[in-house]
Amino acid sequence: MPSMHFGRRLGALLMCLAPLASAAGGPAVPPELSARALEMLQRSVGFRTVAGEGQVPAYAEYLAAELRAHGFAAEDITITPRGETATLVARFRGSDPTLKPILVSSHMDVVPAMREDWERDPFTAVVEDGFVYGRGALDNKFGLVTSTVALFWLRQAGFQPRRDVVIVLSGDEETTMTTTAALAQELKDAELLLNTDAGGALLGDDGKPIVYSLQAAEKTYMDFEVTTTNPGGHSSRPGATNAIYDLARIIGRLAAFRFPAKSSELTRAYFEAAGAITPAPAGPAMLRYAENPDDKDAYELLVSYPEYVGQIGTTCVATMVRGGHAPNALPQSATLGINCRVFPGESVEYVQETLTRVIDDPKAKIRLLYPAVTSDPSPLREDVMKALRKAIDLRAPGLPIVPSMSAGATDSLYFRNAGVPSYGVGGLFISAKDSFAHGLDERVPVASIDGAIVQWRSLIEELAR
Numbered sequence: 260m261p262s263m264h265f266g267r268r269l270g271a272l273l274m275c276l277a278p279l280a281s282a283a284g285g286p287a288v289p290p291e292l293s294a295r296a297l298e299m300l301q302r303s304v305g306f307r308t309v310a311g312e313g314q315v316p317a318y319a320e321y322l323a324a325e326l327r328a329h330g331f332a333a334e335d336i337t338i339t340p341r342g343e344t345a346t347l348v349a350r351f352r353g354s355d356p357t358l359k360p361i362l363v364s365s366h367m368d369v370v371p372a373m374r375e376d377w378e379r380d381p382f383t384a385v386v387e388d389g390f391v392y393g394r395g396a397l398d399n400k401f402g403l404v405t406s407t408v409a410l411f412w413l414r415q416a417g418f419q420p421r422r423d424v425v426i427v428l429s430g431d432e433e434t435t436m437t438t439t440a441a442l443a444q445e446l447k448d449a450e451l452l453l454n455t456d457a458g459g460a461l462l463g464d465d466g467k468p469i470v471y472s473l474q475a476a477e478k479t480y481m482d483f484e485v486t487t488t489n490p491g492g493h494s495s496r497p498g499a500t501n502a503i504y505d506l507a508r509i510i511g512r513l514a515a516f517r518f519p520a521k522s523s524e525l526t527r528a529y530f531e532a533a534g535a536i537t538p539a540p541a542g543p544a545m546l547r548y549a550e551n552p553d554d555k556d557a558y559e560l561l562v563s564y565p566e567y568v569g570q571i572g573t574t575c576v577a578t579m580v581r582g583g584h585a586p587n588a589l590p591q592s593a594t595l596g597i598n599c600r601v602f603p604g605e606s607v608e609y610v611q612e613t614l615t616r617v618i619d620d621p622k623a624k625i626r627l628l629y630p631a632v633t634s635d636p637s638p639l640r641e642d643v644m645k646a647l648r649k650a651i652d653l654r655a656p657g658l659p660i661v662p663s664m665s666a667g668a669t670d671s672l673y674f675r676n677a678g679v680p681s682y683g684v685g686g687l688f689i690s691a692k693d694s695f696a697h698g699l700d701e702r703v704p705v706a707s708i709d710g711a712i713v714q715w716r717s718l719i720e721e722l723a724r
């Protein structure tokens with residue numbers, strides 16, 4: 260899932276600001292590599308790498324052939340079958356084996372797409388009106404291809420990294436992430452990870468970039484269920500208690516509850532940077548909150564925005580309800596589904612204990628539906644921020660860079676969990692109206708390909724030299 264953190268609303272607000280000049284100052288991508296990237300992206304879309312279709316290994320073989328054709332030694336490329344899917348790890352060897360490697364990660368799988376729902380065949384890439392259309396064109400084959408071609412370019416240019424640069428491709432990011440978990444364990448001694456599947460710039464209606472978002476943290480996803488039970492009976496003989504009424508009271512208490520405000524280095528940096536480019540009243544409130552997270556007025560204003568409430572603390576919200584078994588029977592049980600997006604640093608136990616207290620019904624049962632994978636925010640390292648600044652300046656000098664925490668989840672989750680600082684620094688520059696990851700008519704602007712390659716080349720060169 261790519262994290263274009265800025266929603267349509269912020270995009271619309273920002274569009275009224277003066278656009279920045281976008282002068283491309285970096286080295287131009289050699290035309291044959293630019294053409295190769297477009298061709299690779301189109302061919303990539305043609306591999307139906309949807310869960311259960313068994314196409315990821317074939318896609319990995321295709322990518323391995325491209326890597327070999329562009330200077331990667333066969334023994335430095337490893338494809339590991341994992342169930343019906345696979346992972347690919349390819350190493351661009353550095354000169355100093357004592358240094359920890361830099362990982363560049365993407366995922367090869369895509370979410371399903373139904374032919375009948377799409378205007379065009381989702382698995383035949385079509386280039387039309389300046390866009391490449393197809394499932395996965397954006398999520399995440401654009402990032403995979405542009406970062407890989409940047410490495411081809413560095414090899415061609417004779418670049419010798421000091422650290423190993425390792426391409427890391429997972430095979431089930433969109434579903435179970437078991438391949439990601441395995442890769443994270445195998446590669447947990449890395450210096451850092453650059454994820455192509457998050458981060459990127461938002462374009463205004465005029466096609467000019469407005470802001471670049473760097474993903475450095477993810478909230479933890481947790482699903483809980485609360486169930487009330489009752490012996491039930493005939494509906495003509497209602498008693499004093501009722502599983503649905505009990506649940507309704509629980510829902511009322513939950514609706515009135517808010518988790519306490521939280522902030523971190525990352526969210527303060529986010530509010531500081533976003534506040535400077537967001538109009539009133541949200542912008543000034545962001546700046547005040549960044550300065551002082553105890554500013555109650557700023558907090559109250561920001562929680563009223565759905566796009567900012569998640570940056571201020573943990574959120575838990577009722578999403579599903581079921582109960583009863585017949586129109587003429589007293590309900591024997593009623594169940595509420597609660598989805599939580601948990602602020603990094605807060606544990607499952609803390610969230611469950613808090614919900615138990617809020618629910619305030621000793622007879623109700625609360626349980627976590629799936630084990631949760633927690634991850635700490637990655638520090639905003641000076642080397643990463645400097646390298647990113649330099650790379651972005653090649654495409655859009657002075658473009659504001661805003662660190663972000665996304666609602667999750669990408670492959671970075673497992674790497675952060677394993678202790679590898681991970682940064683979503685994707686090269687896609689796209690407008691909110693063209694962002695259709697997971698949706699119909701997914702597409703990427705052809706014009707963004709060269710810029711992304713320039714950005715990846717600069718970033719990798721800077722951090723691996």
Ligand SMILES: [Zn+2]
Pocket residue numbers: 260261366398399432456
């Ligand atoms: Zn993705």
